[in-house]
Amino acid sequence: MPEMNTQIVLASRPQGWVKESDFRIQQAPLPAASGGQVLLKTLYLSLDPYMRGRMNEVASYAANVQIGEVMVGETISEVVESSNPGFQPGDTVSARAGWQSYALSDGTGLRKVDTRRVPATAHLGAVGMPGVTAWYGLLKIGGPKEGETVVVSAASGAVGGVVGQIAKLKGCRVVGVAGGAAKCDYVVKELGFDACIDHRAEGLVKALAAATPKGIDVYFENVGGAVLDAVLARCNPFARIPVCGMIADYNATDRYGVKNLISAVGNRLKFQGFIVSDHMGIWPEALGQLAQWVGEGKIKYRETVVPGLENAPNAFVGLFKGENFGKLVVKVHG
Amino acid sequence: MPEMNTQIVLASRPQGWVKESDFRIQQAPLPAASGGQVLLKTLYLSLDPYMRGRMNEVASYAANVQIGEVMVGETISEVVESSNPGFQPGDTVSARAGWQSYALSDGTGLRKVDTRRVPATAHLGAVGMPGVTAWYGLLKIGGPKEGETVVVSAASGAVGGVVGQIAKLKGCRVVGVAGGAAKCDYVVKELGFDACIDHRAEGLVKALAAATPKGIDVYFENVGGAVLDAVLARCNPFARIPVCGMIADYNATDRYGVKNLISAVGNRLKFQGFIVSDHMGIWPEALGQLAQWVGEGKIKYRETVVPGLENAPNAFVGLFKGENFGKLVVKVHG
Numbered sequence: 208m209p210e211m212n213t214q215i216v217l218a219s220r221p222q223g224w225v226k227e228s229d230f231r232i233q234q235a236p237l238p239a240a241s242g243g244q245v246l247l248k249t250l251y252l253s254l255d256p257y258m259r260g261r262m263n264e265v266a267s268y269a270a271n272v273q274i275g276e277v278m279v280g281e282t283i284s285e286v287v288e289s290s291n292p293g294f295q296p297g298d299t300v301s302a303r304a305g306w307q308s309y310a311l312s313d314g315t316g317l318r319k320v321d322t323r324r325v326p327a328t329a330h331l332g333a334v335g336m337p338g339v340t341a342w343y344g345l346l347k348i349g350g351p352k353e354g355e356t357v358v359v360s361a362a363s364g365a366v367g368g369v370v371g372q373i374a375k376l377k378g379c380r381v382v383g384v385a386g387g388a389a390k391c392d393y394v395v396k397e398l399g400f401d402a403c404i405d406h407r408a409e410g411l412v413k414a415l416a417a418a419t420p421k422g423i424d425v426y427f428e429n430v431g432g433a434v435l436d437a438v439l440a441r442c443n444p445f446a447r448i449p450v451c452g453m454i455a456d457y458n459a460t461d462r463y464g465v466k467n468l469i470s471a472v473g474n475r476l477k478f479q480g481f482i483v484s485d486h487m488g489i490w491p492e493a494l495g496q497l498a499q500w501v502g503e504g505k506i507k508y509r510e511t512v513v514p515g516l517e518n519a520p521n522a523f524v525g526l527f528k529g530e531n532f533g534k535l536v537v538k539v540h541g
Numbered sequence: 542m543p544e545m546n547t548q549i550v551l552a553s554r555p556q557g558w559v560k561e562s563d564f565r566i567q568q569a570p571l572p573a574a575s576g577g578q579v580l581l582k583t584l585y586l587s588l589d590p591y592m593r594g595r596m597n598e599v600a601s602y603a604a605n606v607q608i609g610e611v612m613v614g615e616t617i618s619e620v621v622e623s624s625n626p627g628f629q630p631g632d633t634v635s636a637r638a639g640w641q642s643y644a645l646s647d648g649t650g651l652r653k654v655d656t657r658r659v660p661a662t663a664h665l666g667a668v669g670m671p672g673v674t675a676w677y678g679l680l681k682i683g684g685p686k687e688g689e690t691v692v693v694s695a696a697s698g699a700v701g702g703v704v705g706q707i708a709k710l711k712g713c714r715v716v717g718v719a720g721g722a723a724k725c726d727y728v729v730k731e732l733g734f735d736a737c738i739d740h741r742a743e744g745l746v747k748a749l750a751a752a753t754p755k756g757i758d759v760y761f762e763n764v765g766g767a768v769l770d771a772v773l774a775r776c777n778p779f780a781r782i783p784v785c786g787m788i789a790d791y792n793a794t795d796r797y798g799v800k801n802l803i804s805a806v807g808n809r810l811k812f813q814g815f816i817v818s819d820h821m822g823i824w825p826e827a828l829g830q831l832a833q834w835v836g837e838g839k840i841k842y843r844e845t846v847v848p849g850l851e852n853a854p855n856a857f858v859g860l861f862k863g864e865n866f867g868k869l870v871v872k873v874h875g
Contacts, residue, residue: 260807431803450805452806453803456802457803462801463800464797464799465799466797466799468769468790468802469787469796470814471784471812471813472784472785472814472816475813475814475815475819476812477811477812477813478805478811478812479809479811480804480807480809482807
C-alpha cells in the first residue's frame with residue numbers, strides 16, 4: 208500500500224458553535240514534487256482561533272474555505288522531495304500547508320527554521336505567527352510605556368502569554384484575564400504577570416478594579432464580550448486597545464452587546480483591529496527578538512500537543528471552550 | 542436698580558434624562574474689571590451636547606460642574622470694561638463665559654473675532670468649536686480619500702453638517718444619518734450630501750446598505766447606539782471611525798449594547814475618540830480654512846437661535862430630543 212495524504216476538509220459551515228461534524232477526514236494520493244515544487248511532510252499543525260472565521264460563508268479578511276476544501280493552517284513541515292533549488296530534503300520549514308499530512312508548495316511563503324535554537328513547535332507559537340501578533344499589536348498599536356498598566360485577555364494563550372511577558376520586559380504592570388484558577392496561577396507564577404483575573408469567577412468588575420489601581424493604559428483584546436465592557440470602564444485617558452480577536456463572539460449566534468463604548472469619547476480611546484499578515488515587513492525583526500527572548504528564557508510558553516491529525520477537529524472545538532492550555536498544536540508526523 | 546448678572550447654575554445632577562429642574566436661575570451683582578481683567582457681556586451662548594457630561598458626578602475628561610456653580614459654555618461676548626491692554630471696550634471675542642449674562646476674564650483663552658467676515662453666531666458653530674471638531678476628526682483621524690464613502694451621524698447638527706460638507710469638498714460620497722424627514726431633506730438639498738437616512742424610520746440597516754453600495758470607509762460618530770451597529774456591519778477593510786460623541790448614550794440609564802464590534806478584527810477598523818481642545822495647535826489653520834469656506838459659500842449651516850438666557854435649560858433639554866435644527870445658540874444680549 209502506498210502512503211496516502213490524510214486531509215481534513217470543511218464538511219459544512221458551522222451555525223453557531225463549531226462541531227466536529229463540520230469537518231470530514233479523507234485520503235488522497237500522495238502528490239509528487241515537480242517544476243520547482245517541494246513536497247512537505249507536516250510535522251506539526253497549528254490550531255488558532257482565526258480559523259473559525261475562515262469556515263464562514265462570508266470571510267472576514269481572507270478567502271474563506273470552500274466546502275470540501277482542505278482547512279487552512281500554519282505548519283512546521285519537513286521537505287521530503289524538492290525540485291526547487293532553494294530547498295533540500297531534510298530542511299525544516301514554516302509553511303501554510305493546512306490540515307493535511309502532506310502538501311505541495313512552490314516555495315512561496317516557506318521559511319526555513321532552526322530547530323536547534325528554538326524547538327519546532329515554538330515556531331508555531333511564541334516564535335511564530337502568534338508571537339509576532341503579540342509583538343506587533345502590543346508594541347506598534349498599544350505602545351506601552353514604563354509604569355503603565357497593561358491588561359491582556361486570554362492571558363495563558365499563545366498570543367496573550369507573549370503579550371504580557373513583553374509588557375513586563377517594558378516595565379509595565381501587567382494584569383491577565385484567563386479562564387479558571389489553574390490558568391491564572393500559571394500566568395502569575397510561571398509567566399510573571401503581576402495579577403490574573405479568572406473571568407469565570409464572580410465579580411469580574413470588582414476584581415479588575417482591584418488589580419488595576421491606577422486604571423488601564425493598554426488593553427490587548429483577544430476575547431470581547433463582558434471582559435471588554437469591564438475594561439472600558441477602567442480605561443485611563445488616551446488608553447490604547449489593540450484588537451487581535453474577539454473569541455467570545457466567534458461562535459455566538461446572539462453576540463454580547465458592549466455598553467461602555469462611551470468611554471471612548473471622554474477618554475479618547477483608540478480601539479484598533481489588526482491582522483499581522485498585513486505587516487510582513489516587521490516579521491524578521493519581531494521573530495529575531497522573540498527567538499532571542501525565548502532562548503534567554505525571558506519569554507516562556509506552554510503547549511498542548513495533540514497527537515494525530517485525526518484529532519484536530521476535536522481539539523479545535525475545544526479551543527473555543529478553553530480546553531487547551533497554552534498554544535494548541537497537533538503532532539502530525541513524528 | 543443696578544443691572545444684575547443673570548446666571549444659570551447646576552441645581553442637581555441629572556439621573557438619566559436631563560430636566561429643566563436640574564438647573565436654577567439666579568441673580569448676582571455685576572462684577573467690575575480690575576487688575577488685568579475684562580468684563581464680558583454675553584451676546585450669544587452656545588449649547589452643545591458635551592455639556593451633559595459636565596453635569597455628572599464623575600466628569601469624563603474635564604472638571605465637572607459642581608452643584609451651585611454656573612454651567613460652563615462657549616460664548617460670543619462683547620468687552621464692556623477692560624483693565625487689560627490687550628482688549629478694548631467694544632471688542633467682540635470668543636470666550637468660555639458660561640451660562641450667564643456677564644463674566645470676568647483675565648484674558649486667557651479669549652479670541653477676538655471678526656463679525657464682518659463671518660456672523661457672530663457662526664463663531665460658535667461652523668467657524669468655532671463644532672467646526673474645528675468636524676475638521677480635526679474628519680481630516681486628522683478619518684483621513685478620507687477621494688472616492689471613498691463617508692457616513693456621518695447627527696448630520697444636520699453643528700458638527701455633522703460641517704463634516705459632510707468637508708468630505709464632499711474632498712471628493713467623497715457622503716451619506717448622512719439624521720432624525721426625521723425635514724432634517725434629511727435639508728442635509729441632501731441644502732448641504733449637498735449624496736443621501737441621508739432617517740434613523741427614526743423603519744429599516745435603518747437596509748437603508749444604510751442601499752445608500753452605501755461600496756461600503757463605508759469613514760464613519761464620523763456622533764450618536765452611538767443602533768446607528769453604530771448598522772455602520773459596523775457595512776465597514777470596509779481599514780475603515781476609520783473618529784468618535785466625537787455618543788449622544789444616544791448621554792442620558793441613558795441602560796445603554797444600548799453594541800453587537801457588531803467583531804467587525805473591528807477582520808476589517809482592521811480604527812475607532813478613536815478625540816476631544817478638540819487637546820489639539821489647540823491646529824485651531825488657527827482649521828478656523829482659517831473654515832472661515833474661508835463659509836465666506837465662499839462652500840460650507841453652509843443652519844442655526845436655531847433661542848432668545849433669552851432664561852430659556853437655555855429648556856433648549857438644552859430639547860437638544861437631546863433633536864428639537865433643534867442645526868447649531869443651537871441662545872441670544873443673551875443684543
